[in-house]
Amino acid sequence: MRLASPFLLLGLLLAVCFTLATTIQPRTPAWSDRGKSGDVLKLLLGDGRRMFANHFFEQADISFHSGYYPSIFERREPAGKSPMAGGADAHEAHDEAAHEKEMAFLGQPRDWIERFGRHFRVTEHTHLAQGQEREILPWLRLSAELDPQRVDTYTVAAYWLRERLGRVKEAEDFLREGQRNNPESCEILFELGRLYRDSRHDSGRARNVWQLALRKWTEQESGKPKPNLYQLEQIAVNLARVEEQAGQFERAIGLLELGKKASPNPAPLQAQIEELKAKVAAAATSPKVPAN
Amino acid sequence: MNNVMAISGIVVKELYRRKDFYVLFVLTALITLLLGSVSFFNDAKIVRYLKEVCLLLIWISSLVIAIGTAARQIPAERESRTIFPLLAKPVTRGQFIMGKFLGCWLACGVALAVFYLFFGVVSESRGGRNASSAELSSAAATVGTEAANQVDDHDHAGDGIEHHDEHAVLGHRSVVMNYVQALWLHWMMLGVVTAMVLLGSVVLSAPSVSVTISFIGIVGILLLGEHLNKVALRQPQPLQAILYTGYFLIPHLEWFDIRDRVIYDQPPIPFADGGLATLYAIAYTGLFLFLTWFVFRRKALTL
Numbered sequence: 354m355r356l357a358s359p360f361l362l363l364g365l366l367l368a369v370c371f372t373l374a375t376t377i378q379p380r381t382p383a384w385s386d387r388g389k390s391g392d393v394l395k396l397l398l399g400d401g402r403r404m405f406a407n408h409f410f411e412q413a414d415i416s417f418h419s420g421y422y423p424s425i426f427e428r429r430e431p432a433g434k435s436p437m438a439g440g441a442d443a444h445e446a447h448d449e450a451a452h453e454k455e456m457a458f459l460g461q462p463r464d465w466i467e468r469f470g471r472h473f474r475v476t477e478h479t480h481l482a483q484g485q486e487r488e489i490l491p492w493l494r495l496s497a498e499l500d501p502q503r504v505d506t507y508t509v510a511a512y513w514l515r516e517r518l519g520r521v522k523e524a525e526d527f528l529r530e531g532q533r534n535n536p537e538s539c540e541i542l543f544e545l546g547r548l549y550r551d552s553r554h555d556s557g558r559a560r561n562v563w564q565l566a567l568r569k570w571t572e573q574e575s576g577k578p579k580p581n582l583y584q585l586e587q588i589a590v591n592l593a594r595v596e597e598q599a600g601q602f603e604r605a606i607g608l609l610e611l612g613k614k615a616s617p618n619p620a621p622l623q624a625q626i627e628e629l630k631a632k633v634a635a636a637a638t639s640p641k642v643p644a645n
Numbered sequence: 646m647n648n649v650m651a652i653s654g655i656v657v658k659e660l661y662r663r664k665d666f667y668v669l670f671v672l673t674a675l676i677t678l679l680l681g682s683v684s685f686f687n688d689a690k691i692v693r694y695l696k697e698v699c700l701l702l703i704w705i706s707s708l709v710i711a712i713g714t715a716a717r718q719i720p721a722e723r724e725s726r727t728i729f730p731l732l733a734k735p736v737t738r739g740q741f742i743m744g745k746f747l748g749c750w751l752a753c754g755v756a757l758a759v760f761y762l763f764f765g766v767v768s769e770s771r772g773g774r775n776a777s778s779a780e781l782s783s784a785a786a787t788v789g790t791e792a793a794n795q796v797d798d799h800d801h802a803g804d805g806i807e808h809h810d811e812h813a814v815l816g817h818r819s820v821v822m823n824y825v826q827a828l829w830l831h832w833m834m835l836g837v838v839t840a841m842v843l844l845g846s847v848v849l850s851a852p853s854v855s856v857t858i859s860f861i862g863i864v865g866i867l868l869l870g871e872h873l874n875k876v877a878l879r880q881p882q883p884l885q886a887i888l889y890t891g892y893f894l895i896p897h898l899e900w901f902d903i904r905d906r907v908i909y910d911q912p913p914i915p916f917a918d919g920g921l922a923t924l925y926a927i928a929y930t931g932l933f934l935f936l937t938w939f940v941f942r943r944k945a946l947t948l
């Protein structure tokens with residue numbers, strides 16, 4: 354048999370490849386949505402990338418503790434909320450002593466190997482401070498890239514960006530990105546509201562965002578057997594403050610009543626309600642200035 | 646000694662003729678520089694993630710170089726039959742083993758020096774220890790003192806945590822010392838690894854088997870070695886005794902991994918502890934080399 358010219362064979366193969374490519378290419382998008390993404394991580398790892406998101410979120414916490422962190426063999430119980438998982442109110446309310454106890458995981462060395470080995474690892478419990486918190490940000494960014502539906506990543510990163518690093522624009526951009534990926538999240542809306550109130554000093558916008566957050570909470574959580582009452586309290590109380598500042602005392606009282614129902618410690622809220630009711634009563638009984 | 650040095654010289658030359666080191670170095674440099682060019686939230690001062698990734702790559706590369714180089718030394722000489730003229734020089738089998746070990750270890754040392762030099766340059770060019778001493782010490786003091794006030798004495802006395810504020814104060818000299826200590830301990834650890842792999846290469850049938858088993862064993866020790874006692878205590882007897890014996894027998898390579906201290910700007914380790922760790926590494930290296938010689942001295946040289 355006489356062989357055809359190699360150039361002819363090459364031409365034939367190229368024509369076959371081109372024909373197959375034009376035939377198959379339009380069908381491939383239906384096979385998987387992986388290729389649609391411009392995201393390299395999504396393209397490479399697919400949905401498996403979400404498995405690693407938690408690891409990087411934890412890596413941010415390790416970085417926040419400068420490497421002093423329990424391994425899976427040293428955890429006595431599931432880790433509590435780390436101070437890294439901020440939120441100003443949560444952060445203030447955080448029980449430092451409880452956290453310190455939780456982080457005292459090393460205990461007495463069991464043998465000479467363990468005792469000697471501690472000279473080579475980080476054994477001092479510290480938190481990043483004074484701008485060094487920036488070191489946790491790459492891990493949070495990576496975590497968000499890997500799992501865009503992980504709401505905590507956006508709220509935690511935004512908290513540190515805004516509160517400690519003074520990067521309000523970056524915090525807002527990141528929260529907006531989180532909102533695009535999680536349009537139903539009341540946590541992101543709540544954090545966005547705090548950004549508008551505390552950093553932008555725009556109470557009107559904060560009120561709008563928190564009203565939306567309250568609506569989202571009602572839609573998603575009210576029907577659940579164990580709703581996130583902490584979140585409800587946070588939204589209701591902060592929204593009440595804004596309404597009060599705007600002179601909307603009746604609405605503020607209503608919101609504080611809602612917050613009281615959700616709060617584990619309703620007494621201070623009740624005191625605030627009484628105070629507001631007194632203000633309303635005082636406003637009603639005060640003589641009106643006749644209009645000229 | 647001349648024989649040992651001659652054999653080791655050949656091994657070192659072999660490393661820089663082969664492409665392994667260059668490929669791994671270029672790969673490490675490329676990934677590190679690529680990550681260094683990424684901007685997170687428009688903040689150019691972030692550096693620790695870069696140090697973390699770069700050091701991880703250096704550790705992986707060094708293990709690949711050490712295991713890959715050591716595992717093929719003796720089998721390659723036997724396969725190509727160059728071992729016969731070598732041992733007829735006369736070179737004793739002990740000198741042969743020692744020469745091969747020394748060559749591999751020195752080659753690893755040269756490679757490590759290049760890797761750590763690159764790491765130092767990258768890290769310092771990004772601000773290196775941007776956590777200033779004052780910042781770190783204040784953070785340490787805050788957590789330390791608040792905790793000390795709040796946690797009851799009993800719990801605190803038993804936690805084994807060192808609260809030395811003065812340790813948080815780092816000078817530039819300490820940073821350099823940290824790098825030098827990390828390099829030194831890393832090299833010492835590679836000595837143990839090289840000796841272990843040489844033993845594996847005379848016991849196991851093929852270099853591929855030796856590489857695979859060595860890699861699994863060494864990574865296993867690095868990840869789990871320090872926790873084996875905790876795992877053992879949760880097991881019933883006699884498994885507990887077996888695991889605990891294993892815990893005391895294995896070389897604790899994880900001691901030599903002080904990456905966290907470098908990444909998080911911790912103070913250098915005391916010289917006495919570094920010296921003891923060095924002695925520990927020398928003892929285990931000696932043990933593995935002796936075992937290698939013991940197995941190899943009566944082994945047939947033909948395959």
